Amino acid sequence: MTDKWTVDNLPDLAGKTYIVTGAAAGIGLITSRELARAGADVVMAVRDPKKGQAAAQNIDSTQGSIEVQQLDVSSLASIRAFGAAWSGPITGLINNAGIMMVPHRVTDDGIESQMATNYFGPFALTNALLPHITDRVVSVSSQLHRQGRLRLDDLTGEKRRYNPWFAYCDSKLDVLLFSVELQRRLEKSGSAVRSMIAHPGIAKTNLVSHVGGVSGWLNGLAQPLLNEADNGALPTLFALSEDIPGNSYVGPDGFGSIRGYPRVRKPSRAARHPRRAAALWDATAAIVDQKRMNRLST
Ligand SMILES: NC(=O)c1ccc[n+]([C@@H]2O[C@H](COP(=O)([O-])OP(=O)(O)OC[C@H]3O[C@@H](n4cnc5c(N)ncnc54)[C@H](OP(=O)(O)O)[C@@H]3O)[C@@H](O)[C@H]2O)c1
Known part of the structure; x- marks a missing residue:
């Protein structure tokens, strides 16, 4: 018996329903597979239903069930329809x-x-579905949130010169701050729902397979040191099933939290700032509302 948390620690999830976004590949697909194996009813919310169906066919759903639904989390219209x-x-x-x-x-x-997919998507989808959610919201962030900056004056990235690296880091910091404020609001309203953040370390998935040049070369070189994709899904599965405090940040236990087995970790100080989290929520809600008005008036 090992003290490392694995999928064998998942409880019986029969009768429970989970929605997993981006479930056609990588960590989302593995998360869906393991939830179904534990007996859950899983909705794989994917941007390409054909790809989602093909992926779903390889999942053993004899215990639970799998359903594929279309959802583009970078589109506020798609989120509203879902x-x-x-x-x-x-x-x-x-x-x-x-x-x-x-x-x-x-x-x-x-x-x-990147900001639309990694941050505005989780914000808008969570708010759209919150009345239905009974237990958890788990948002997947990254250790790279530590290099992110909160840019309240340019949340949509319209004003600044595009930097693909920092756009990612900023979006992952914003997701952590979103979780802080979501948890505060849930507690204030007396809700039993808990908001969690998971990060997979650095896992062998398709996330950066399109990146060439020096970054792509370095990524190829680093492969033997990285987390297996299956292990990359463990923090998510831990965060959605273990009895841990709201707003826990769960990631691998190995050196630098790059690989290993899940445990509760500490995010950066910038990611735990309640006043900034509240300001980000208000600014994001205003933008989402404004986008809706614009769409209705065109
Ligand atoms: N892998 C890592 O080392 C690592 C590290 C830190 C954080 N993360 C985070 O972990 C999460 C999962 O990433 P991954 O590593 O599993 O990468 P992945 O293999 O590239 O999977 C990402 C999934 O997200 C889906 N997706 C992208 N844009 C979407 C949209 N607009 N609407 C719906 N689905 C969309 C993709 O759809 P398609 O299948 O159609 O392409 C894909 O299935 C991400 O949030 C990522 O930032 C990963």
């Missing part, structure tokens, strides 16, 4: 979908795509 169509309780929402260091692109909502 939220409006949902009925029934959700045990846990897993905000997993993410992109990293992609070429510059602005979404239909006028938001830089």
